[in-house]
Amino acid sequence: MAEALIRAGDEIDAVVQLVKPFGLLVRTGTGVPGLVRGASAETGATIRVRVLEFDSDAVRFSAALAG
Numbered sequence: 001m002a003e004a005l006i007r008a009g010d011e012i013d014a015v016v017q018l019v020k021p022f023g024l025l026v027r028t029g030t031g032v033p034g035l036v037r038g039a040s041a042e043t044g045a046t047i048r049v050r051v052l053e054f055d056s057d058a059v060r061f062s063a064a065l066a067g
Helices: none
Strands: 011-020 023-028 033-037 046-055 060-065
Touching: 011 033, 023 046, 033 046
Parallel strands: 033 060
Antiparallel strands: 011 023, 011 046, 023 033, 046 060
């Protein structure tokens, strides 16, 4: 499964799906959803994130902006 390839510490590209007051809801190129807390960007933008945690049961991740 593609989602098994995501691990804490990985830097990956994700596309911003929704912008919320608490952060960004993003999706990887393979369709795995994630949350980037406290970040801002435009909907549709591709951003580089560092994975903080991957939940394999829920198939989602939390991340921070890379760099």
